[in-house]
Amino acid sequence: MQSHATLDPRQMRLHAATVQAPLGAPRDTWLLPDGSTWCEIHGGDGHYRMRFPDMADFVVDVAGGLDCYPAPGTDAHTVQHLHLNQVVPAVLSLLHRPVFHAGAVAMDSGAAAFVGVSGRGKSTLVTHLALHGHALLTDDGLELTAEGDHFLAQPAHPSVRLWEDSRKALLPDDAQRAPALPYTVKERFVDEQLIPCSRDPLLLRRAYFLGEGHASDVRIEAMTPQEAHMAWVRHAFLLDPHDPARMRSLFAQVAAIAEQGLTYRLDYPRRYDALGDVREALREHAGDSD
Template sequence: MPALPRYACFDFTFDTDVPLGELREAAADDVRPIVRIRHGNVPAGLEGAGAAEYGVSAAGSRALLDVPETARYLVESGERITVATCPDASPRNVRLFLLGSALGILAYQRGLLPLHANAVVVDGGAHAFSGPSGAGKSTLAAHFAKAGLEVLCDDVCTLSFDASGAALAWPGLPRVKLWADAASALGHDPAALEQAIEGQAKYHVPIAGARRDTAVPLRRLYLLARAGEGEAGTITRLTGAAAMAAVLENSYRHEYLDVLGVRAWHFARAAAMLRHVEVWQVRRPWGFGVFEEAASRLAAHLRS
């Protein structure tokens, strides 16, 4: 029986029978922890689990993610994910939740902190961009990639921590997800791109030259927001409770923290992270007509 393919993403390598061709193959000498992903039987519930929240239930080191009409994902001990697909489920959507919500659960099980953010590398440090859906995170990442910056990850920025508590950002999926209008504005033809999710005009844009296998120290977290009509763009430092709230509210799948039993751990880890990471709020004028100017201003701030 031929060996299963192994892929590299975040602080893991995946040994998988679920096709994940959007990921990079792992090098033969990659020493990151192996996560095994298999198709298989997954129970409808977990013995000893409390009520499900947001489709997630947990008992001990096991967590169950149930996505109706798509799949059930059993995540165990941060080491294994078993996938039971629903009849007629879209393979694209099965991969979407596997590489999103299920990996978020796995990260928490492994003691990693996933942010709902993308990140670029400037002068040897990672600068992450977070904010609500529609804030322009991925559009900004795609713009920076086109301008020659190294994009480390999109949508999920997974952090590990060294002995001092400093955060290290890991390379993620080698693509960004863009709505059709943003893809067109950045010079891509949506018709030539892979659709990200069935029924939505959102597409995967590959990141050219994504080859990094090592983590990068996280230097800054930027929160993206729209400036009010007629309001000039601003970049403002956040400290104290405001900075802490930014990390807590922009952690990936933070709604799972209670059911996974990691709320207190998460708060302590965020507090330790903020001893090493600056948090800034970016309010930008909105619209493609002013996008270049706002992005250039932010790029200058990255290097300051």
């Protein structure tokens, strides 16, 4: 529960189930890959309503806190998942804290992030790496915080989400599943004995933007600061892309990240039997840190 003037998006007031009343035209709309509506954003100027149709409304007041109004029939696990995976990253962006569509794991030299749109294999890759000695920081929703001239990758809640084919290829049948969600066939796993997780922020040493999987072998190529800048912007969580102040701060943040010279393209064959080669290539590349 929260009643502070400073918004902490990880805290939330949960209200009784409420029928979603009709609203006007949204300020912005998030779409699913099939083109259907995933989330409507209403409001502005520090007060927003994030509507997930037929599931829940989350009301964000920068000066007052975060409230959730589940739709009738929405279970607690769905509310929790929407809150942690969608609302928290979006609200952090509203608070001028950079969050990206990326997974991350611990490497010997620090954190390695894997950035990409849905379907590029982020979860499969970070799960494979976590199973082979590289503790998970986040499956998606990577928050970065500045520390001097560098950036720290912050750990998120300890779980991964996998399609059935990835689950069968990577995990044993008795891996601990979280309760199923009504809007996706992806399965979520929270077995920390199987998938080790990092609880501490780590210095970001490498960031890899995932290609489409057309490469015949593992390929890692450096990106120029200009290429890196635009790539980071495209993969940022943004609750209000129409807020000039937030966009200015985002561009300044990603410019500082891009100038670190830690951003690369990564492409490899999208086959499970190629993941071992990817892991070894990443170990060699990340170990080249200065």
